[in-house]
Amino acid sequence: MGHTAVVVGAGVAGLASAVSLARTGWQVTVLERSPEPGEVGAGLAMTPNAVAAFRGLGFEDADVAALGHPTWGSGIRDLEGRPVLALPDTPVVRRSVGLIGVHRRRLHAALHRRALACGVEIVTGTPVTTVEAGEPEGAPAVVEGREADVVVGADGVRSAVRAALFPASHPVYSGYSSWRGIAPGASGYTTLQQYWGPHAEFGTVRVADDETYWYGYVAMPGRTVIGDELAAARARFAGWASPVQQVLAATPPEAVLRHDVHHLPGGLPRYTTGRVVMVGDAAHGTLPTMGQGAATALEDGCCAGLLIGAPVAGGGRLAPALEAFDAARRPRRRALARASVASGRFGSHLGGGWRQTLRNTVVRLTPAGAITRGSRAVTGWTPPEPAPPVLGTAAR
Numbered sequence: 001m002g003h004t005a006v007v008v009g010a011g012v013a014g015l016a017s018a019v020s021l022a023r024t025g026w027q028v029t030v031l032e033r034s035p036e037p038g039e040v041g042a043g044l045a046m047t048p049n050a051v052a053a054f055r056g057l058g059f060e061d062a063d064v065a066a067l068g069h070p071t072w073g074s075g076i077r078d079l080e081g082r083p084v085l086a087l088p089d090t091p092v093v094r095r096s097v098g099l100i101g102v103h104r105r106r107l108h109a110a111l112h113r114r115a116l117a118c119g120v121e122i123v124t125g126t127p128v129t130t131v132e133a134g135e136p137e138g139a140p141a142v143v144e145g146r147e148a149d150v151v152v153g154a155d156g157v158r159s160a161v162r163a164a165l166f167p168a169s170h171p172v173y174s175g176y177s178s179w180r181g182i183a184p185g186a187s188g189y190t191t192l193q194q195y196w197g198p199h200a201e202f203g204t205v206r207v208a209d210d211e212t213y214w215y216g217y218v219a220m221p222g223r224t225v226i227g228d229e230l231a232a233a234r235a236r237f238a239g240w241a242s243p244v245q246q247v248l249a250a251t252p253p254e255a256v257l258r259h260d261v262h263h264l265p266g267g268l269p270r271y272t273t274g275r276v277v278m279v280g281d282a283a284h285g286t287l288p289t290m291g292q293g294a295a296t297a298l299e300d301g302c303c304a305g306l307l308i309g310a311p312v313a314g315g316g317r318l319a320p321a322l323e324a325f326d327a328a329r330r331p332r333r334r335a336l337a338r339a340s341v342a343s344g345r346f347g348s349h350l351g352g353g354w355r356q357t358l359r360n361t362v363v364r365l366t367p368a369g370a371i372t373r374g375s376r377a378v379t380g381w382t383p384p385e386p387a388p389p390v391l392g393t394a395a396r
């Protein structure tokens with residue numbers, strides 16, 4: 001019989017992991033707590049590393065083209081719309097900060113369809129509460145009474161798998177909450193627009209010819225209850241640049257979501273324990289200040305197949321494959337999480353007054369080349385080669 005995996009969570013990380021494992025011949029079941037598979041959230045910007053991971057799951061040019069609107073990040077403005085960092089339209093800039101504006105529903109639907117086409121079983125309405133990690137070369141893992149060669153913990157920043165197996169790691173509230181919405185119609189801009197103000201950031205990107213995604217990320221006490229989210233967002237961003245006003249004015253109330261943003265400072269001490277591998281926000285929920293959460297969730301998913309699925313299907317031992325996954329993923333994700341904290345301090349988390357003026361002056365003096373090189377270090381990731389099997393006596 002082939003190898004089996006149970007994936008907990010049918011978000012981006014879970015579906016990507018399921019697809020990549022199934023592509024290497026594993027039998028995969030996904031357990032999702034929601035009654036219907038689907039993505040909560042409005043849009044996101046898929047940077048080149050996210051697109052590389054997406055292609056690593058077997059998607060072709062036409063699938064990438066169907067995701068959304070190809071564009072790039074042309075820089076950052078202050079809240080009144082004055083350029084702080086203006087990136088010119090050159091091939092180098094487009095390559096470094098290129099992205100696709102994507103409606104989350106489309107990304108999720110593409111992953112869901114691909115998972116089903118690869119033979120993945122998706123069981124909805126099944127919240128996971130119990131996990132036994134097993135031993136890589138001994139007892140199987142057990143999740144909700146199902147035995148598996150590997151369990152993938154992909155159940156988001158408030159992961160039940162993590163709570164069961166890494167009880168010392170807790171997500172914390174970032175102090176920031178984020179409105180997200182889709183406005184019908186194209187914004188006047190073709191590129192990603194980002195605006196920084198005191199303790200706040202607003203961004204817009206076109207996700208289709210007739211849809212613009214926006215987010216408004218602001219300091220707010222956790223669990224704040226707001227009756228009319230759209231009215232509150234309009235009030236919070238009153239006085240910001242006119243494109244911000246326009247996109248908020250065009251948004252219907254039912255298209256607005258708000259979520260308190262939690263993260264996992266430091267991440268997990270290891271991304272694997274027993275036969276369990278942790279991916280996506282469950283492994284390392286990060287601040288969204290670099291927009292890399294879904295991108296790294298796709299990377300993790302892609303690596304689950306290449307570094308665990310392929311070598312084990314080829315007759316290799318599971319323990320070294322799990323080690324290889326941890327060694328490939330944890331340092332990168334830790335570095336990105338640290339960079340996201342630094343980016344927040346300098347960007348959307350910065351206070352008002354002289355701090356804004358000083359920061360904006362420093363950024364205006366920074367050469368565009370330094371910014372695009374830094375960005376390329378993050379977004380230049382490509383999938384690793386499938387790992388060769390590490391042979392030994394314990395094949396599973």
Ligand SMILES: Cc1cc2nc3c(=O)[nH]c(=O)nc-3n(C[C@H](O)[C@H](O)[C@H](O)COP(=O)(O)OP(=O)(O)OC[C@H]3O[C@@H](n4cnc5c(N)ncnc54)[C@H](O)[C@@H]3O)c2cc1C
Nearest residue numbers: 009011012013033045128155156178280281291293294295
């Ligand atoms: C404001 C904001 C903007 C962002 N913008 C970007 C961006 O532009 N680009 C980018 O790359 N990233 C962005 N991100 C980050 C990105 O949204 C997340 O990192 C990514 O969606 C995480 O995916 P995931 O699959 O790990 O977790 P999730 O999307 O949280 O999925 C977890 C899944 O597990 C299920 N689940 C939970 N608990 C259980 C359980 N006990 N049993 C079974 N199932 C369970 C959930 O229902 C869900 O389906 C942004 C985040 C925020 C907050």
